[in-house]
Amino acid sequence: MSSGCKMVKCPRCNYENPPEPALIKGLKKVFSAKKKTN
Numbered sequence: 579m580s581s582g583c584k585m586v587k588c589p590r591c592n593y594e595n596p597p598e599p600a601l602i603k604g605l606k607k608v609f610s611a612k613k614k615t616n
Contacts, residue, residue: 585597
């Protein structure tokens, strides 16, 4: 692995994707919490 690369590689197909931004993770967390309360 390269020390500067932050790409996430799929173990099945070796396709590389950028990591999910923290903002998106936070939004998912907020919306999933709202779903659980309804």
